[in-house]
Amino acid sequence: MTADLPEFPITKDIVGSGLLTQLIISKFVDGLPIYRQVEIFKRQGVELSTATIAGWIRAATELLSPLYENLQKQVLSSRFAQVDETRLQVLDRLIKGKSVRGWIWAYHAPLLRLVMFDYAQGRGKENPVKHLQHFQGYLQTDGYGVYDGFGLLPGITLLSCWAHTRREFFEAKDYDLPRAEHILGEIGLLYDLERTRKGLSDAERKRQREETALPVLDRLHAYMLSQQAAVLPASPMGKALNYALKRWKKLLTYTQSGELEIDSNLIENSIRPIAIGRKAFLFAGSHEGAERIAMLYSFMGSCKKNGVEPFAWLQKTLEILPSWPANRIHELLPNYKPE
Secondary structure: OOOOOOOOOOOOOOOOHHHHHHHHHHHHOOOOOHHHHHHHHHHOOOOOOHHHHHHHHHHHHHHHHHHHHHHHHHHHOOOEEEEEEEEEEEEOOOOOOOEEEEEEEEEEEOOOOEEEEEEEOOOOOHHHHHHHOOOOEEEEOOOOHHHHHHHHOOOEEEEOOHHHHHHHHHHOOOOOHHHHHHHHHHHHHHHHHHHOOOOOOHHHHHHHHHHHHHHHHHHHHHHHHHHHOOOOOOOHHHHHHHHHHHOHHHHHHHHHOOOOOOOOHHHHHHHHHHHHHHHHHOOEOOHHHHHHHHHHHHHHHHHHHOOOOHHHHHHHHHHHHHHOOHHHHHHHOOOOOOO
């Protein structure tokens, strides 16, 4: 008599959840490309091909697809989202031997501690339009012009990022030190005030911002207006002033709610692992592979935001997902807390 085989994550394949998890974590958390993992296994006397491992990872993402769709839905239904994008080189079968530039779009819901990445071949407005067409709430972005139109849509309020604004004046420091130092000092005071509000309720955070940050912002705005005519528009300081004043209303928006962030650093931190991975594996093998990369980085990034150990989470998820009820799939996300 023969016992029944154990259930494996991938139908008709004997790869276990532990090995599958190790392969994914090694690439998408530790930055080890598949070919390096093949060499590691070879030193241990295990022969695995890159094609075999790539096939396993492809099958794992197919299994995880329903969970990824639920993650997307949750992020885009949040009342506060941050959006950014980063490049990714991708091999294109139509252009033999060459890679093209694709884009990983990031959507972060700070209130839910979830981040979702999505791949697109272009950097135009098509991807954010696809995802944000039904979004309602506050949307925080950098100064990329593609996002400006979303502020005209009903139900969306745009926030600008003070970190990007500060960067403009920091870069102008070598050309106009007195003005740059004064403005950077005022922006630094805004950040000092934010640090004192950690741990406060949203209502108290909003109240304190109105009492302490708005006077600083009014003073800073008046100074910028007074200096705009005194500098050349094409100079670094002139460009920095124009950047800030053009977005002034959106730079004030963070004071409207205690749930909002002064900058989009949280989403930039979420993108950093992709930049590290990009240096390690250089490019995605196909446009479909880039879509899988976006999915797996979404899960790994969301684990990090919730302090969840990614190996344990992914292994357990791969084990139970095949038989998990569809109406409870949200319970498998890293941010889920049983009531």
